Amino acid sequence: MLDERIAAELVGDYIRELAASGQRKDGRAFDEIREIKIRPGTFTKAEGEAWISLGATQVLVGVKADVGTPFPDTPDKGVLISNVELLPLASPTFEPGPPDENAIEMARVVDRALRGSNAIDMEALAIKSGELVYMIFLDMYALDHDGNIIDAFALGSLVALSRTRIPVVEVTEDGEMIVKEETFDLPLRDLPITFTFIKIGDALMLDPTLEEELVSDAAITISIDSSGRVCSIQKRHGSFRVDEIKRAVSIARSKYSEVEGILREQGGLV
Template identity: 60%
Template sequence: MFDQEILTHNLMKDYIRDLVEKGQRVDGRGLHEYRPIEVLNGTFTKAEGEAWLKLGETQVLVGVKADLGEPFPDTPDKGVFVSNAELLPVASPTFEPGPPDEGAIELARVVDRAIRSADAIDLGSLVILPGKLVYMIFLDMYVLDYDGNLEDSLTLASLIALGRSEIPEVELKENGEIEVKESKRKLELKDIPINFSFVKIGSKILLDPTLEEESVSDASITVAINKDGKVCSVQKRHGTFTVEEILNIVNVARSKWPELARIVREAI
């Protein structure tokens, strides 16, 4: 049985690589074309903001929760922003139950880094009393179905969830008491930093890889582009790229940013 699985994988690998060298993909897309992106309507959680997003067969759900607490000692004038990713076992046979593993931690960091590097959230506006009391924003990301490119799908869903978020307004009274009001305030997005993930198969570079394409790739990389077209973060997972390939990847990502930013804005 094990030998049969290896044979099947090798045959699929050869098939994908042969197609890619001809400039083709198994699902018929162009090398730099995204799969269909769909944001589901409805309410699925009790979060302050949420988004259920499909990228091809990959499905993710992101929720945003707000709380009050003390700021970090080194940033007394900023609110707290914490990101967490969970790879639910039902999403893939390779995901195991238990605390987040290295893959989940890296995934959360890729999304978190893009948002932080672009200052997409004004953490300064989340301060109620400097050094004492701030809003704490928790970004919880869940992978529901895994068919490749979790980085891009979770980033898009996270931006939509953050942009939809409404957090309770708080008043600090003279006697030091905190009054949480019924009124809400929008959690403003100052930027839309989007992750774009690529893999290299042979001599070709592919955008938005499927799980099969990821599994046979020679190298993979994710670059985040902000609203000004600047690279705000990079994460290379394996393999190598030439300088020319990196420059081409950045140019492709910049050309795709308006299309994905429009999806985010329309969903918010």
């Protein structure tokens, strides 16, 4: 809505001036991430979940498992479906309705980070070739939007997936499906972490707040896998020079173990 843009306009010059002198409004260094917190408790009926905050931004991610028929071109692989809901309660600018282009972009970027790093062992999710596989629904719910929802979604997804336990399903010889009492851990082979940068003038800032996002000239999201490889990139609005993108990738790689450590410390990675 209008008020948000007017506010950004008013504070924009100040944020730009600060950026030019190497500072941010909340006092963080350019490559500093806001506090990551995992809220303890049970909040959903999902097989894996995480309520995570990144500064004042809060998201809730739930992983639901189901079974269904595989895609014809991947008869021996499970199915991952990623979905983002930018709930109207998270921001005065979010409106009720089906996911808009921003929501769809975020869902697809998180999805690509997981696929690009082969994070989920999709072969292990096949039950009967060509007939029955596990379907994993990754539902990302924005609760409170103070910037960089996408990194919050990616972190929340990682935590939720690592906590996911799925009931064992078997198919008998006469084709009957049996859901067992026992469960298994969703097979996670990698832990891709997503880093979003914005550009304000010449400044490259990690993990932007909403105010910073609104005045930014450009934005890019980069995912790094556990061996330091880049596994997905999405240039979002604006434009970057080649050297800026290289710098962003290098900062993201250098930040990987710090963020992974925070998630582990808080019991986020099982």
